[in-house]
Amino acid sequence: MKKTDDFTCMTKGFDLDQAMAEAERCLLCYDAPCSKGCPAETDPGTFIRKLRLKNVTGAIRTIKENNILGGACGVLCPASRLCEKGCCASGIGRPIEIGKIQRALVEHSWTRNLQVLEKSAARNEKIAVVGSGPAGLSCAAELAKEGYGVTLFEARPEPGGVIRYGVPSYRFDLDFLERELADLKALEVEIRCNEPVEGQGGAEKLLQTGYSAVFLATGLWGTQRLKADTGQIGGLYTSVEFLASLRDQNLAQVRQQLAGKTVTVVGGGSVAMDCAEAAAKLGVKDVHLVYRRSFSLMPAEKEERIEVLDAGVHLQLLNQPVDFIVNDKGDIQGVKLVRTCLGEPDSSGRRSPEAIPDSEWVLETDIVIEAIGNQALADSPQWYPNVQVNEQRLVQVDSDSGQTSVAGIFAGGDIVRGPALVVEAVQDGKIAARGIMKYLAGKDV
Amino acid sequence: MAKKQIDLSIDFCGVKFNNPFLLSSSPVSNSAEMVAEAFEAGWSGVAFKTLNSDRVRIVHPSPRMNPYHYGSKRLVGLQNVEQISDRPLKDNLLDFLYLKKNYPDRVLISSIMGFSNEEWAYLAKASEDNGADMLELNFSCPHMTIEGSGHKVGQANHLIEKFTETVKKAVSIPVLAKMTPNITDMTEPALYAKQGGADAIAAINTVRGISQIGLDDWTARPKVTGVGAISGTSGPAVKPIGLRFIADLAKCEQLGLPLSGQGGIETWIDALEYMLLGSTTVQVTTGIIHYGYRIVEDMIEGLSDYMAERDMTRVADLVGKALPNLQDTDKFDLDRQGTAQYDIDRCIGCGQCLIVCNDSAGQALEWDAEKRRPSLIEDKCLSCMVCSFVCPVSGLITYKEQPKTWQRQETEVMGKDLEDQLKLEACK
Ligand SMILES: Cc1cc2nc3c(=O)[nH]c(=O)nc-3n(C[C@H](O)[C@H](O)[C@H](O)COP(=O)(O)OP(=O)(O)OC[C@H]3O[C@@H](n4cnc5c(N)ncnc54)[C@H](O)[C@@H]3O)c2cc1C
Ligand SMILES: Cc1cc2nc3c(=O)[nH]c(=O)nc-3n(C[C@H](O)[C@H](O)[C@H](O)COP(=O)(O)O)c2cc1C
Ligand code: SF4
Numbered sequence: 001m002k003k004t005d006d007f008t009c010m011t012k013g014f015d016l017d018q019a020m021a022e023a024e025r026c027l028l029c030y031d032a033p034c035s036k037g038c039p040a041e042t043d044p045g046t047f048i049r050k051l052r053l054k055n056v057t058g059a060i061r062t063i064k065e066n067n068i069l070g071g072a073c074g075v076l077c078p079a080s081r082l083c084e085k086g087c088c089a090s091g092i093g094r095p096i097e098i099g100k101i102q103r104a105l106v107e108h109s110w111t112r113n114l115q116v117l118e119k120s121a122a123r124n125e126k127i128a129v130v131g132s133g134p135a136g137l138s139c140a141a142e143l144a145k146e147g148y149g150v151t152l153f154e155a156r157p158e159p160g161g162v163i164r165y166g167v168p169s170y171r172f173d174l175d176f177l178e179r180e181l182a183d184l185k186a187l188e189v190e191i192r193c194n195e196p197v198e199g200q201g202g203a204e205k206l207l208q209t210g211y212s213a214v215f216l217a218t219g220l221w222g223t224q225r226l227k228a229d230t231g232q233i234g235g236l237y238t239s240v241e242f243l244a245s246l247r248d249q250n251l252a253q254v255r256q257q258l259a260g261k262t263v264t265v266v267g268g269g270s271v272a273m274d275c276a277e278a279a280a281k282l283g284v285k286d287v288h289l290v291y292r293r294s295f296s297l298m299p300a301e302k303e304e305r306i307e308v309l310d311a312g313v314h315l316q317l318l319n320q321p322v323d324f325i326v327n328d329k330g331d332i333q334g335v336k337l338v339r340t341c342l343g344e345p346d347s348s349g350r351r352s353p354e355a356i357p358d359s360e361w362v363l364e365t366d367i368v369i370e371a372i373g374n375q376a377l378a379d380s381p382q383w384y385p386n387v388q389v390n391e392q393r394l395v396q397v398d399s400d401s402g403q404t405s406v407a408g409i410f411a412g413g414d415i416v417r418g419p420a421l422v423v424e425a426v427q428d429g430k431i432a433a434r435g436i437m438k439y440l441a442g443k444d445v
Numbered sequence: 446m447a448k449k450q451i452d453l454s455i456d457f458c459g460v461k462f463n464n465p466f467l468l469s470s471s472p473v474s475n476s477a478e479m480v481a482e483a484f485e486a487g488w489s490g491v492a493f494k495t496l497n498s499d500r501v502r503i504v505h506p507s508p509r510m511n512p513y514h515y516g517s518k519r520l521v522g523l524q525n526v527e528q529i530s531d532r533p534l535k536d537n538l539l540d541f542l543y544l545k546k547n548y549p550d551r552v553l554i555s556s557i558m559g560f561s562n563e564e565w566a567y568l569a570k571a572s573e574d575n576g577a578d579m580l581e582l583n584f585s586c587p588h589m590t591i592e593g594s595g596h597k598v599g600q601a602n603h604l605i606e607k608f609t610e611t612v613k614k615a616v617s618i619p620v621l622a623k624m625t626p627n628i629t630d631m632t633e634p635a636l637y638a639k640q641g642g643a644d645a646i647a648a649i650n651t652v653r654g655i656s657q658i659g660l661d662d663w664t665a666r667p668k669v670t671g672v673g674a675i676s677g678t679s680g681p682a683v684k685p686i687g688l689r690f691i692a693d694l695a696k697c698e699q700l701g702l703p704l705s706g707q708g709g710i711e712t713w714i715d716a717l718e719y720m721l722l723g724s725t726t727v728q729v730t731t732g733i734i735h736y737g738y739r740i741v742e743d744m745i746e747g748l749s750d751y752m753a754e755r756d757m758t759r760v761a762d763l764v765g766k767a768l769p770n771l772q773d774t775d776k777f778d779l780d781r782q783g784t785a786q787y788d789i790d791r792c793i794g795c796g797q798c799l800i801v802c803n804d805s806a807g808q809a810l811e812w813d814a815e816k817r818r819p820s821l822i823e824d825k826c827l828s829c830m831v832c833s834f835v836c837p838v839s840g841l842i843t844y845k846e847q848p849k850t851w852q853r854q855e856t857e858v859m860g861k862d863l864e865d866q867l868k869l870e871a872c873k
Contacts, residue, residue, distance in 0.1 A: 021517040027837050030796025031814065052516070088817075091793025092837050 007281055008251070009173045010075070014097075016056070019104035023051045025089055026096045033086030034098055040138075040427040042067040044083050044098045047105065060109040061116040063102055064183065068117075068141035069134055071180045072163055073423045074103030075172055078301045082423065110179045119187055120147040125440055128153060128211040130197045133161020134422045135217035135413025137184055138429025139436075144187035146437060151211070152189055155196035161219050162414075163422060165244045166271075168278045174247070203384040207408050213436045216387070216395060216404070216411035217429065218380060220419060224373035226266065226321055233324060234331035239271045239371035246278055255282055264288045264335055264363060265313075266321055267371035268298035269419070273308050275369045280311040287313045288363060292320040292340050292353040316363065318342075320353060325362060334362045374419055384409065394418055401435030402428060410435055451749035454489075455760045457703055457725045458619035458644045460578055462552055463489040465720065465760060466744050469707050469728030470495050470556035470581065470623075472527065473738075477540030481547065486738040487745055490552030491544075492623075492647070492728060495529035495583045496537050496572065498564050503531040510734075511666035513656035513682060520735045522682035524656050526588045526667060526674060529558050534568075538575040545576035554621070557612075558583040565608045566615040573616040580618060582609060582643075584634070585625035585650030587677045600628055602637040609641025621705060623647040624690075626683075631690045632697040639702055646694055647705040647728065649687045651677025680731035684709030688722055695723025695768055711740060713747030720760070721767035782853065784826035786845040791838050792818055798832035798842065806831050807856075824854045 014022065032045025043066055050059035063070035077083075079099035087095035109116065126149040129136045137159070140150045158164055160177055185191070197203050206214045223238040230236060245254050263284050265276040268291035276289045289308065291298060294317055298305055309315065318340045325334035339359035342351035376393035388396040388405035395404055395411040402410040412428025414420055453464035468474040468483050470492040480491045497503050506526045513522030530537060544553055555572030557580060559565035569580055584598045584605055598604045605622065612620055622638035624631050626649035635646050653675050657666040665673025687708025694704055706724030710716050711732035719727045732740055748760070757763070794817030802810045802819075809825035810832070812818075833842035 017517060024516050024518075027793075027795035027797060028800075029794075030799050030812070031817075033794075033817070088793045088795040089837075091795075 006170060008169045009175065010170055013075070013107060014100045014104040016104060016108050019101045019108075020051060022097050022101055023048050025093075026052065027088050028052065029088050033088060034083040034096070037083040037086050038423065039082060039421070040067045040073065040423045040430065042070060042073065042083075042102070042423075044102065048096070048098070048101060051101065051105065056105070056108065057114055057116065060105050060114060063105055064109070064116050067423075067426055068138050068184055069163075069180060069422060069426050070102055071106035071176060072134070072172065073426065074099045074101075074106060075176070076163070076167065076422050078303070078421070080303070081301075106180070107176075115183075115186060117141075117145060117183065117187060119145055122149070123147040125149070125212040126151065126210055127213045127215065127436060128197075128206040129215045129217065130203055130206075131155075131161060131217035131219055131413070131415075132159035132191060132193075133217055133219045133413060134163060134425035135219075135415075135429045135432075136161070136215065137181075138426040139215045139217065139410075139412065139433045140189045140429075141184050141187055142430050142433030143436065144184075144189045146433075148437075150189045152191045153195045153197045154191065154193045155198075155218075157193055159191050159193060161217075165247055166240070166274070168243065168246055168274055168281075170278075170281060171274075198379070198383050200382050201385055202382075204386060204406065204409065212408070212440055214409045215402075215429070215432050215436065216384065216409065216415060217413045217425070218376075218383075219414045220374035220376055222375045222377040222380075223370060224375055226370055226372065227324070230324070232330060233326055234329065235367045236324065236332055237367065237369050239267070239275050239369055240374065242275055242369045243271075243278070246282075258282055258284045258367065260285050261366040262286045262288070262364065263367040263369065264290060264365040265369045265371055266290045266335075267373070268293065268300060269371065269373070270300045270304055271374065271419075272371035273300045273304040275371045276313045277304075277308050277311045279367075279369070280308075280313050284367075287311075288316050288365065289313050290316045290319050290321060290335065290337060290363070292318065293342060293350065294318060297342075297350045318353065319363075320355060322360065324368065332365065332368055334364045335368055336360055336362050374414075376415060380415070387411070392418065398435075400431070401438065402432030403435050403439065408439065410439075451752050452758070453745060453748060453760050455725060457705070458579065458621075460552055460619060462726060463550065464745055464748075465489070465724075465726045466716065466741050467491060467552070467554070467705070467726055467728045468733065469730045470554075470583065471730040471734075473730050473733040475530070476532070477543045480540075480544055483733075483738045483741075484544075484548045484551050487741040488551075488738065490554060490578075490726070492554040492556045492581050493537065493541070493577075494532075495556040495558050495586070496534060496568055497529045497531075497558065498568055499534050500560065500564065503528045505531055506667070506669040508667050508669065511657060513678070513680065520680060520731065522654075522656055522678050522680040523731045523734060524654065524667060524676050524678055525651065526669065526676045528588075529583070529586065534571065538571060541572070541575040541577060552578045554579040554581050556581040556583050556623070558586065559608065562607065562611045565611050569612040569615045569620075573618050578618060579621060580612060580616065581621040581623050581647055582612060582638075583623050583650075584608075584638075585623050587625060587627055587651055587653045588674065600625065600634070602634050605634050606637040606641040609638050609643050613642035619644040621645045621647045623650060625650050626686055626690055626708075627653045630693070632693055632700060635694055635697070635700055635702070639700060643702065645703045645705060645725075646700070647707065648690050648694065649683070649708045651679045652683050652686055652708075654678035656682075679708065680735070681709040681711060681715075684715060684718075688718060691719055691724055692722045692768070692771055695765055696771070711735065713744040713751065716744055717748060717751065717763065718767075720763050721765070722771070723765040723768060725761070725764050780849060781846060782851065783828045783844055783846040784823050785821060785828060785830060785832055785842050787819065787821055788841050788843070789818060789820075791841045793838060794818060795837060797835040797837070801831045801835050805829075824852065827853070 035045035047059040047062040083098045084095040129152045132154040263279040280287045319337040323336040339356045340353035343354040346352040410432040413425035468491040474491045475494045509527045511524040515521045555577035557568040622643040691706045703725045705726045706719035707728035716727045807825045807827040810819045
């Protein structure tokens, strides 16, 4: 897709000079707390020091060797609660903007066409990676660097997972994604799109078709629903459908469809924030965000919550949907809401919403987007029937190696953790890659 | 503190300056149009861009300067290969007349450089006749492309004496000799200048240096038509060198001439340091190239507040104040030793002190990894204070003198069991 407007491309980051100026504020700590704070061991303490000592290529090498999606993480990580959280510079002002430095370095590598990653001599074993989201990409890169033949199977038309079909492009654009994917492609990973691995035992069969190990990284592409059986309601979408529609060629059509409409998003997590903000940025008439608890109890990051307010979204807090109002043509006309108040804390430690009797009201709306939680697809356990999953259909693994209950099958990312972060998926990919190499070494012996 | 009107005026060679701050001879004093703006901003005088007598055509290399950046800190130094004024003498002298007419209370110092006795005399006389209040003899340009000029003269003592004498005979206004730092001992040429009749010494001109080499073309900057050269370094990077030469000159009793200090001055503090070491006036170029004429406002205000805080009324009282405390290193009392001391409650846990103490000092720190705090093993501390240089919290690490009875631990010897292999006569 061509860069067209500020909906489809993200804002500019630091250039190298700005990154250097920021690096100069860094205290170059002993036993750097930022490095400990990074879930993927991207090692900001080291790459910032390298930048500061003008070892720019080395800085990029550190990032990319540790994190094949270093650029994406620089953009998408909630760094203020990860690497930047322990930053000692906070003690004399504010933390170093680590994510921005990281992004700038990775972008710089593209302008200079630096290839910092190296491949070891080719090995015989081939490994199948199922799903090309952050976890799959990271595992594939790690193994490819070590010389293994890697095939990435991807159900959708293009690789990337959530960072292609979920995160709105004004936060993370396709141009950036393509460039970061090019770093991976340079490692000669085979990416087979439109090739879902599914059906009864589909994933397990890979072990019999020439692959020495399998990494499952299929993510969470099912959605929790407000009502079990809604049938076909015009104007009712899941977050997955809505966000994906913003990233394909039909964006112009979506824009047209939404023009002049009132959109209601249900949910209080990051995904709901993305849906609401995206709708607002598309210039619809009104966007309502319905959430059953209070502002501070929303699971979304604080920055995201504030951005949504800033984008002009109307927050309908302490309100819970009870029904959809549908006209005779089957199109949605409104959501029936009940006002809530906060009662005792529930198992999550947050005060739980309690419906206020006789407080129902109808919020008129043309579109409803349900964003109350992503989950593993209902049929996903069938793809790997011998692999142990929990009641949420999340795959169970040994956290040190990523190995599932089936020897040779590993897993990581959201399909293991539930909704998590890009940087955590990257780490899972690395851990599993190490686990796979150990497993293969053991098998050789 | 209320802003107090302080009289910063000072007498230099019998000429009154409204304040000690002058433009030095350079692009910042290239024309009357520019200098007038500087006067409006508050500068009390100017050493006008060095005049040339039209005998040889002056062409500036292109490009003529290069910045010396430190990280994202810009212009900690400046490299230049600029020549003396490329304007016709007549134009410069007309500008003199304009400045004296419009700014009679400002001091016009004519900087000149000749290539022969006659030429020095000619330029001196022309300057005096067209309103110059003083002369500055440029014995110090480090990159004049013409033989028999610039710092080559500054290194040839008899020429300094001869040219100064010639000028003194030709005019009656005071004469400064501007010296090059590209020698070991500046007092020697300065004494020759005095011998020739100089009334004051100006120092330093730029230091011969190279601050950047192109990594793709292996050529020093500025690169002029494909060629690099050793050129003149100025700006904050040379301030320590400038201060040292000023101190040398000021301490030289035989010399006893007033001084006009320069080299890396940007702020009132830089200026004051030059004055405390014996400069009566100070001159600025690179500071203006970096920030513009407006910096004089802060120099005036800063120095005024400094004096007001100390109830001082005469700038002249500051001149040379630091000289009595400037001694040779053999005056240090080595029996008095100290250590660093840490105000640990203010620590933010970066651990840079630990790194530098381990790698460049006494290895006198222990580290609590859990709390991220250093603790000092006092009797291993060398009192070198490098930890305090890198500590981001000002004043957290300070120097503390220890009682005379205090003993520092000997540095660990690692090769104790290798004594039989030691090759050293005295130990046998
Ligand atoms: C809207 C949204 C916004 C987010 N914003 C952020 C953010 O700002 N910062 C952040 O750190 N995290 C964010 N996250 C979370 C983050 O995107 C995920 O944690 C991360 O993408 C998980 O990576 P993954 O590889 O496990 O799964 P995914 O990214 O979900 O990738 C899984 C891939 O597997 C493919 N697949 C599925 N089934 C099959 C099959 N049977 N065969 C073949 N391929 C299959 C899918 O098509 C997909 O490409 C966000 C998540 C969402 C939904
Ligand atoms: C604290 C200190 C002590 C030094 N001691 C010596 C010395 O004993 N012998 C020596 O030849 N140079 C000595 N030097 C000079 C350095 O070896 C070096 O030439 C100089 O610092 C310039 O290099 P640099 O600025 O890149 O460090 C010393 C420098 C410093 C800063
Ligand atoms: S990957 Fe994310 S958490 Fe890690 S250092 Fe980079 S921005 Fe911070």
